[in-house]
Amino acid sequence: MRLNYPPNVKIILVPCTGKVDVIHMLQAIQKGADGVYCVGCLEGSCHYNEGNLRCRERVNHVRELLQEIGLESDRVRMYNLSSGEGPTFAAYATEMTEHIRKLGPNPLKKKPKGN
Amino acid sequence: MIVAKRKPFDEIMDLTKDYKKILLVGCGTCVAVCLAGGEKEVAVLAAELEMGRRLQDNPVELGSTTLERQCDREYLAQLDKTAGDYDALVSMACGVGIQFLAERFPNKPVFPAVDTCGLAVNQDVGWYEERCRSCGRCVLGITGGICPVTMCAKGLYNGPCGGTNKGSCEISADQPCAWNAIYDRLKAQGRLDCILAFSPPQEWKDTTPRTLLQPGYKKPEKAKA
Numbered sequence: 001m002r003l004n005y006p007p008n009v010k011i012i013l014v015p016c017t018g019k020v021d022v023i024h025m026l027q028a029i030q031k032g033a034d035g036v037y038c039v040g041c042l043e044g045s046c047h048y049n050e051g052n053l054r055c056r057e058r059v060n061h062v063r064e065l066l067q068e069i070g071l072e073s074d075r076v077r078m079y080n081l082s083s084g085e086g087p088t089f090a091a092y093a094t095e096m097t098e099h100i101r102k103l104g105p106n107p108l109k110k111k112p113k114g115n
Numbered sequence: 116m117i118v119a120k121r122k123p124f125d126e127i128m129d130l131t132k133d134y135k136k137i138l139l140v141g142c143g144t145c146v147a148v149c150l151a152g153g154e155k156e157v158a159v160l161a162a163e164l165e166m167g168r169r170l171q172d173n174p175v176e177l178g179s180t181t182l183e184r185q186c187d188r189e190y191l192a193q194l195d196k197t198a199g200d201y202d203a204l205v206s207m208a209c210g211v212g213i214q215f216l217a218e219r220f221p222n223k224p225v226f227p228a229v230d231t232c233g234l235a236v237n238q239d240v241g242w243y244e245e246r247c248r249s250c251g252r253c254v255l256g257i258t259g260g261i262c263p264v265t266m267c268a269k270g271l272y273n274g275p276c277g278g279t280n281k282g283s284c285e286i287s288a289d290q291p292c293a294w295n296a297i298y299d300r301l302k303a304q305g306r307l308d309c310i311l312a313f314s315p316p317q318e319w320k321d322t323t324p325r326t327l328l329q330p331g332y333k334k335p336e337k338a339k340a
Contacts, residue, residue, distance in 0.1 A: 021155075022159055023155065023158050023159050023162065026159060026162040026163065026166075027162055029166070030162050030165060030166050065124070065159075065163055068123075068124040068125065068163070068167075069124065069163055069166050069167045069170065070167060070170045070171070071166070071170070107170060108166055108169055108170065111169040111170060111172065111174070112169070112174060113165075113169060113174055114135070114136075114165070114168070114169075114174035114175045114176040114177070
């Protein structure tokens with residue numbers, strides 16, 4: 001299809017979004033990622049039955065944690081599509097990029113770390 | 116097992132805000148199984164604290180470790196060499212473990228990161244239901260294996276009370292009446308006479324810490340020391 005999507009999106013492959021854990025998303029933000037989004041199969045179409053539902057729960061939990069910490073919860077999102085929807089994948093990448101650009105860079109990047 | 120839930124982040128932040136070097140200590144037994152204070156939860160709390168403190172321009176240096184158990188000296192001893200390097204310790208163990216950790220390092224401030232919630236069964240991953248209040252006087256033998264102290268809203272040893280209402284408790288239609296369940300089970304087992312057995316009042320006033328020494332484990336040689 002040779003679709004274009006923003007080059008700032010770094011893809012991390014997992015066997016199923018059910019593999020994505022809270023700590024993976026938190027540490028991505030901690031290390032300076034401006035946003036994290038999980039792209040799972042359509043709800044009801046998970047090959048492992050509930051993997052994408054587990055992921056959605058964890059995404060929602062991370063959003064709560066970010067809010068508690070003092071970061072914008074909307075830096076983390078969940079998207080769903082089928083594996084045949086290449087154009088939708090590119091559209092979500094563009095949407096997320098534009099959304100994060102509006103939020104601005106991760107505020108943690110300017111903050112010095114403890115020793 | 117003992118179950119616990121993570122304290123709100125703001126409370127942990129507030130407790131620890133004055134300390135610059137903190138060791139987070141998880142516990143690998145009950146609280147790890149109930150997903151509140153094991154290795155994984157220590158990592159999540161560490162990430163949260165590190166980011167939260169940085170955002171408040173009060174960065175913190177964190178160490179993380181998870182002991183097999185915090186209610187056993189032999190495991191706490193593993194921290195003897197490292198605890199001194201930290202200003203404060205944060206324990207993710209149950210209340211027992213937190214206290215034993217604080218007892219081991221009496222000069223270090225020790226803060227809890229979880230609220231201990233009782234003794235519960237595992238209904239599903241992440242879903243726990245209390246079944247025992249560790250009252251110290253088990254009556255399950257005459258109550259059909261249903262604990263009235265835990266399951267009855269009034270904790271009645273002798274029931275039901277006048278508030279039982281078609282299987283529900285008077286406090287809420289969603290709350291099953293424990294004594295109704297006890298009646299049903301005893302009836303099904305043909306042991307309804309058990310419900311007439313009288314349980315004397317529990318000495319709740321004796322709220323001094325209980326000590327348990329299992330039979331056959333007394334050590335006379337230590338009694339002299």
